[in-house]
Amino acid sequence: MPTQLQSLNSELTVTFLGTGTSQGVPMIGCDCNVCQSPDPRDNRLRSSIYIETPECSWVVDTGTDFRTQALRENIREVDAVVFTHSHTDHIMGFDDLRRFSHARGSMPVYASAETMRDLERVFQFAFKTSNPVPYYLKPEPHIVDGPFKLGGTLITPLPVPHGNSIVNGYLFSRADRKLVAYLSDCSTVPDAIAELISGVKVLIIDALRDKPHPTHLSVGQALEVASRVRPEETYFTHICHDLPQSAESRLPAGVHIAYDGLKLRF
Ligand SMILES: [Zn+2]
Ligand SMILES: [Zn+2]
Ligand SMILES: [Zn+2]
Numbered sequence: 551m552p553t554q555l556q557s558l559n560s561e562l563t564v565t566f567l568g569t570g571t572s573q574g575v576p577m578i579g580c581d582c583n584v585c586q587s588p589d590p591r592d593n594r595l596r597s598s599i600y601i602e603t604p605e606c607s608w609v610v611d612t613g614t615d616f617r618t619q620a621l622r623e624n625i626r627e628v629d630a631v632v633f634t635h636s637h638t639d640h641i642m643g644f645d646d647l648r649r650f651s652h653a654r655g656s657m658p659v660y661a662s663a664e665t666m667r668d669l670e671r672v673f674q675f676a677f678k679t680s681n682p683v684p685y686y687l688k689p690e691p692h693i694v695d696g697p698f699k700l701g702g703t704l705i706t707p708l709p710v711p712h713g714n715s716i717v718n719g720y721l722f723s724r725a726d727r728k729l730v731a732y733l734s735d736c737s738t739v740p741d742a743i744a745e746l747i748s749g750v751k752v753l754i755i756d757a758l759r760d761k762p763h764p765t766h767l768s769v770g771q772a773l774e775v776a777s778r779v780r781p782e783e784t785y786f787t788h789i790c791h792d793l794p795q796s797a798e799s800r801l802p803a804g805v806h807i808a809y810d811g812l813k814l815r816f
Contacts, residue, residue, distance in 0.1 A: 560815040562703065562722065562729055563602045564752075567609070567619035569808045570594025571758055571766070571790040572639035574615070584791045591795040591809035595619055596639040597734045597788045599754070600628075601722065605701025608632055609647075610720065610732060616643025622811070629654065630700055633661035634734055635717035636668035644673055648687040656690040662707070662718055663693050694718065708743050710736040713765030721747050729816045730754060731779070734788050737765050744778040752814060753779050757786035757807075759793045769793065769801075776805065785814075 568574075575594040576585030584592050596613030606629040609616070619625075628650035634640055651657035661669060669689070670677045676687040692698070697706040708719035712735045719733035731747040732754045733739065739755075747753065757772035766788060767775065776784045785808040786793075798807040 561603060561724055562816045564730055564754075564814045564816075565600040565602075565623055566785075566787070566808050566810055566812045567598040567600050567623065568595035568613060568615055569787045569789055569810055569812075570596055571788050572596065572637065573790070575789065575791045577791050580791060582791055584794045587794060589795050591807075593810065594789055595810055598640070599732060600625060601703075601730075603701050603703055603724075605703075606630070608700055610634065611640040611734070612643040612647060613639050614642040617646040619643075619810075620646065628657075630658040630660060632694075632700075632705065632720060633659070633665050633669070634719065634732075635662075635712065635715065636665045636672075637735070640735075641669060641672065644669065645676065645687055648685060651687045651689070652685055656688040658692055659689045660692045660694050660698065660705075663695070665718075666691055666693055706746070708733060708747065710740070710743055711738050712736050719743075721750065724816075727751075730814075731781070733775075735765070736767060737763075738767075738771075739775045739778075741778070744775060747781075748779055749781070750779065751782045751816065753781035753784045754787055754808065755784060756788045757793070758788060759790050761792065769797075773802070773805065785812075 595615035598611040598613050600609050607627045608630040610632050647657050694707050704723045706721040709716050722730045728750040730752045731750045755772050756767045757769045758766035760769050762768045784805045787808045
């Protein structure tokens with residue numbers, strides 16, 4: 551396909567770098583059916599997505615597995631990183647952005663004030679402006695307190711409860727079209743947020759397992775959110791070892807279980 555046609559056909563591509571919960575699947579030392587599953591889609595690294603547009607590319611979160619994910623997907627370009635929150639499964643690969651940071655001269659980092667404070671504390675060697683080592687990651691902090699743009703994509707923060715904390719999901723829109731809403735970690739989705747993303751083409755949402763959990767949505771709760779948002783398609787992410795890929799067959803039409811390496815093109 552000619553390059554021009556390809557970029558016309560895909561104005562935004564989402565790659566699932568990881569779709570697993572904080573411990574990943576398989577879990578260390580677990581003999582359950584899902585952890586021992588022969589289906590490669592039951593192997594889930596920590597949740598993160600990579601977004602490519604004709605103008606620029608970025609990652610949402612850099613979890614513990616970021617280096618492995620970047621190698622697997624042959625990622626050559628990252629122009630920014632957008633963080634949902636500072637739990638370890640979402641930030642611990644931060645330092646591996648240095649390849650991209652060095653190529654660009656710096657790495658724009660988008661995060662809420664609270665998440666940025668945690669990043670600055672955990673990775674203080676990188677944020678120190680007096681840092682003399684040229685190959686260190688050089689973050690360029692941008693506090694997210696409202697919608698912002700990366701190239702032609704409008705990115706709207708979606709503050710949602712995640713247990714006792716409030717974390718950011720994000721809505722990605724282009725030319726006033728709501729393409730993707732990403733809510734990887736949440737325990738409820740308030741009506742105002744469901745309204746803001748209503749009719750989005752693709753809803754990517756936390757669905758840890760069938761049983762309720764204090765800080766994550768269950769499958770039933772995620773389906774309830776989808777019924778309010780009414781997206782064209784729904785993809786579950788942040789999945790734990792209680793939910794096999796094969797469970798997709800019992801979900802309603804248009805609802806899928808995402809898996810590592812899956813790409814969605816818009
Ligand atoms: Zn998480
Ligand atoms: Zn297991
Ligand atoms: Zn979390």
